[in-house]
Amino acid sequence: MKIIVSGRGYPEKRNIIVNEQHTYLDFRYKNIWLYINKIRQKLARANKMFIFWPFRFLMPADTQIIHLFNEVAQTRQRWVATFETELPRVLPVPGVPKLANPELRKALKLVAAPQCVAIVAMSEAARQIQLKLLEAFPAEAAAIIPKMHKLHPPQPVLYNGPRRIADKKLIFTFVGNEFYRKGGAEVVLAFSELAEEGLINAESVEVNITGDLNNRYNFAHGNFQDDASFYREIEALLARHPLFTHAKSRPNSEMIALFKRAHVGLLPSWQDTYGFSVLEMQACGCPVISTNVRALPEINPDAAGWTIVCPLNEMFELTVTSVEEKLALRHLIVTQLKGHVRAILKDRDALLSRSANAVQRIETHHNPARFKESLDAIYALAR
Incomplete structure (x- = not known):
């Protein structure tokens, strides 16, 4: 399977890039929002937006899916996102209540769109936080809740046998x-x-x-x-x-x-x-x-x-x-x-x-x- 990711950092390695049978294509520097964010932050001092918008002409035709971490996608391609707190991730704006932030509703519509096939909470705490967020957006919640999953990160066992205490220390x-x-x-x-x-x-x-x-x-x-x-x-x-x-x-x-x-x-x-x-x-x-x-x-x-x-x-x-x-x-x-x-x-x-x-x-x-x-x-x- 050919999977597009938006980076190869620690979160991606622990939650996404885990199967040696798949091919992972790093599109971090092929994300239009990477450059939009730099302009917005430098010229308008605006908050970073956690959105993935790939250059479409660079995407291989046989790409099966995009898998993101803490980001939402602006694309016609099917995508999945793993999140640690809630999705979408939107930074606070001084003087604007969180739920009144127009950027939140705009990004939430991307999660509700059919191109998003699943969102994956890393923990039950994250799932509960996401459900609480969605209480304020019932229309989007109807589309998002059915595609929400919970999946704790993988971890191989590194020690065999019970711990022994040979010394008094x-x-x-x-x-x-x-x-x-x-x-x-x-x-x-x-x-x-x-x-x-x-x-x-x-x-x-x-x-x-x-x-x-x-x-x-x-x-x-x-x-x-x-x-x-x-x-x-x-x-x-x-x-x-x-x-x-x-x-x-x-x-x-x-x-x-x-x-x-x-x-x-x-x-x-x-x-x-x-x-x-x-x-x-x-x-x-x-x-x-x-x-x-x-x-x-x-x-x-x-x-x-x-x-x-x-x-x-x-x-x-x-x-x-x-x-x-x-x-x-x-x-x-x-x-x-x-x-x-x-x-x-x-x-x-x-x-x-x-x-x-x-x-x-x-x-x-x-x-x-x-x-x-x-x-x-x-x-x-x-x-």
Whole structure:
């Protein structure tokens, strides 16, 4: 099958470019909207539009389908789109309510058009967010809802057999390039407090942290970002406690090796649309402690990991409307993270059972062969 894609980035590789029997044609630089957006943004300071409009004369006659990620298509060719939040993706306009944005309705008509044969939500959270959006557009909803599917990304199992704890030392691991958004600061605070309370030390616990400390902006905090003194505190704690090992980044092969060696993964994230690192850790037999934002409770259920339960808004995300609210949420995350770590230290059998269940859920819910079959069944709708 010949499939046109609009890029070969990480999302496409994880959700679209997955079948070696298909031919994928990258039309990123053959998308008219790529150039329209550059002109609009430079001359009119207008928002980027997430629309794919291919140069028709460049499209091979035997193209079977277009498969996009977070974009909608303006074309006569049949197309499919995978999305992580909602479709269409339209950036906010200051002073204009979201549902009153004319660009939203215009792009929504493309999704409702017969050329769109399917839209694929990456999670149940994304499916629910899409349904909520469509409540405001009943005419378009009637055409879109029947062609909506849910398909979690594929993930091969990377570890065989149950996790063993030969040594008394437990190894925890955190990875997040966007260190503060992914909850890296809360990891440092929680383990530092446990060490200062005398509950852990470098002989009993090792915490491997991978993340760029210079990536300080936290999208979830909005107008209430942390200040320089907070960042200095986190860096000082990292340097003070020998149980921490920090690296700005690691090659993927090194990260996978670390996941296979670690006993528990950490993702106390403030904001995440999915959580691919959770899948990779689980596939290595490393159960994860995560928050409950967006898709995380779907891919990290209690039987396979541990959940930090936070209050969520209608978008399944954290809401920060003041410094006080941010600090209260941070206290909640740190307190629950510490509680889970203490429980793991006391009951290692629970860790072992979750390790086995984590691998099993990857095999059951993210099997690459079944994912390919499901995607091909969606493509068949274009015939």
